[in-house]
Amino acid sequence: MPEDKIRVLMSKPGLDGHDRGAKVITRALRDAGMEVIYTGLRYTPEMIVEAAVQEDVDVIGLSILSGAHMSLVPRVLQLLKEARLDKIIVFVGGIIPDEDIPELKKSGVSAVYGPGTSTQTVVKDVRELVGSPSA
Amino acid sequence: MTLKNNTEALRSGDRIALAKTISQIEDQTEEGRQVLSALFPYTGQAHMIGITGSPGTGKSTLTARLAREFRNPSVDIQPQRVGILAVDPTSPFSGGAVLGDRVRMRDLAGDEGVYIRSMASRGALGGLSAATDSVAALLDAVGYDVILIETVGAGQDDVEIVRLAHTTIVVAAPDQGDDIQAIKAGILEIADILVLNKADLPGVDRAERALCSALELAGTHRTFNDGSGHHREQAIELHDSRPGWRPPLIKTIALSGEGTVELHQSIAAHRQYLVDGKLWDAKNAARLTSMLEKQLREHLYQNWQNRVDQKAYKRALKSVLSYRVSPYQAAIDLLKQPE
Numbered sequence: 001m002p003e004d005k006i007r008v009l010m011s012k013p014g015l016d017g018h019d020r021g022a023k024v025i026t027r028a029l030r031d032a033g034m035e036v037i038y039t040g041l042r043y044t045p046e047m048i049v050e051a052a053v054q055e056d057v058d059v060i061g062l063s064i065l066s067g068a069h070m071s072l073v074p075r076v077l078q079l080l081k082e083a084r085l086d087k088i089i090v091f092v093g094g095i096i097p098d099e100d101i102p103e104l105k106k107s108g109v110s111a112v113y114g115p116g117t118s119t120q121t122v123v124k125d126v127r128e129l130v131g132s133p134s135a
Numbered sequence: 136m137t138l139k140n141n142t143e144a145l146r147s148g149d150r151i152a153l154a155k156t157i158s159q160i161e162d163q164t165e166e167g168r169q170v171l172s173a174l175f176p177y178t179g180q181a182h183m184i185g186i187t188g189s190p191g192t193g194k195s196t197l198t199a200r201l202a203r204e205f206r207n208p209s210v211d212i213q214p215q216r217v218g219i220l221a222v223d224p225t226s227p228f229s230g231g232a233v234l235g236d237r238v239r240m241r242d243l244a245g246d247e248g249v250y251i252r253s254m255a256s257r258g259a260l261g262g263l264s265a266a267t268d269s270v271a272a273l274l275d276a277v278g279y280d281v282i283l284i285e286t287v288g289a290g291q292d293d294v295e296i297v298r299l300a301h302t303t304i305v306v307a308a309p310d311q312g313d314d315i316q317a318i319k320a321g322i323l324e325i326a327d328i329l330v331l332n333k334a335d336l337p338g339v340d341r342a343e344r345a346l347c348s349a350l351e352l353a354g355t356h357r358t359f360n361d362g363s364g365h366h367r368e369q370a371i372e373l374h375d376s377r378p379g380w381r382p383p384l385i386k387t388i389a390l391s392g393e394g395t396v397e398l399h400q401s402i403a404a405h406r407q408y409l410v411d412g413k414l415w416d417a418k419n420a421a422r423l424t425s426m427l428e429k430q431l432r433e434h435l436y437q438n439w440q441n442r443v444d445q446k447a448y449k450r451a452l453k454s455v456l457s458y459r460v461s462p463y464q465a466a467i468d469l470l471k472q473p474e
């Protein structure tokens with residue numbers, strides 16, 4: 001019985017050690033029928049892209065609380081582009097100041113979620129974004 | 136991409152092509168089957184190693200350690216290219232899965248000679264997914280020398296791995312408590328090598344004694360077989376299939392790497408044992424035979440489904456549902472349908 005599952009890489013780049021948010025999103029996506037590869041803490045952008053290649057994911061979710069998003073996230077997107085994998089959808093969750101959002105989006109991030117976001121919103125967005133990858 | 140381009144990309148080590156092809160195989164597409172067929176002559180080289188055992192015993196941590204040992208052998212042999220397949224369970228309710236084994240394999244990042252793929256079981260029972268053997272064959276064909284396969288780890292049901300792997304490692308840990316007893320009864324019979332991991336934890340001596348006596352028992356099953364116990368018979372069967380091999384018990388601390396060198400040596404010894412006794416070829420033959428049979432079953436069923444008279448099928452089903460004809464008889468009648 002052939003199936004085509006949505007595969008998501010959930011990762012925590014940077015040095016902060018709080019992975020609760022990442023785990024909550026991981027479970028919500030699993031409960032929505034997706035296969036979620038969870039990498040755990042302290043992944044570098046290089047490690048994230050390497051894992052995304054090997055796992056053939058459709059989506060990368062990055063959870064960042066350390067404040068280092070403006071260096072980490074664009075680096076991930078740049079590495080994806082170099083690997084010719086810029087079709088992969090990237091979303092970011094964590095504590096991201098509003099004024100940083102436009103620049104993140106300009107660098108290629110599809111969605112940014114703050115601490116209060118409901119997991120249903122994330123699930124719905126991921127489904128839609130994968131359905132129309134050019135969006 | 137054409138089939139020829141794709142197989143060339145795969146053979147030349149293109150990792151994106153490899154990742155995409157694995158997905159094709161997992162999704163059971165026609166493209167995936169074509170690639171596997173084209174690359175089949177290159178398979179049969181890799182050493183397939185299964186790593187199984189109860190949840191949380193340290194399978195992933197140990198797998199990462201072993202991969203490093205194969206990459207940088209402490210003895211004077213060539214580094215091996217290592218493929219890792221880590222299977223985790225698919226939720227029967229949502230169809231989704233959390234694949235978390237990579238968390239313990241972070242140290243392998245950046246090594247071009249290692250390829251790690253997490254796989255969801257997608258409803259298959261027995262500790263692997265339906266595509267695991269095919270994906271392992273693909274990694275074999277594209278030049279991975281050693282393929283480490285971490286099973287779901289649900290405990291005693293992880294028996295499919297024996298069909299796929301040349302060498303099966305069962306991992307136990309002292310903090311498993313009563314599960315050590317369960318190991319005695321069930322999964323021990325499939326172990327070519329038994330590992331007691333977390334040797335840094337209290338209770339390791341007790342666990343070691345329990346496992347040792349279980350191993351002794353497994354080794355002497357033959358003498359007191361009275362044909363009564365199911366497990367016992369199974370143990371004998373498996374034991375007879377590997378005369379002259381006594382599964383060793385190796386203590387490891389996967390967190391620090393202690394015991395990894397011994398485990399690596401033990402794997403090499405088991406490989407040598409298989410090759411010397413012509414069991415290597417026998418295992419490959421058994422695996423290929425069961426793959427062929429699986430394909431035949433699927434195709435025969437598919438063929439039948441394509442040409443069965445739907446009305447006759449519905450009639451037959453109705454007569455079963457109303458308890459007039461048994462499912463046994465109905466199946467025979469349906470297969471007798473004229474073409």
Ligand SMILES: Nc1nc2c(ncn2[C@@H]2O[C@H](COP(=O)(O)OP(=O)(O)OP(=O)(O)O)[C@@H](O)[C@H]2O)c(=O)[nH]1
Nearest residue numbers: 190191192193194195196239288332333388389390
């Ligand atoms: N004390 C101690 N802890 C260990 C050792 N090896 C692994 N662990 C810990 O045991 C826990 C489980 O390790 P994993 O490698 O994820 O175990 P696993 O068998 O792959 O787990 P599942 O895939 O979930 O079944 C982790 O917290 C590890 O850090 C060890 O040698 N000693």
Ligand SMILES: [Mg+2]
Nearest residue numbers: 194195236285
């Ligand atoms: Mg594991």
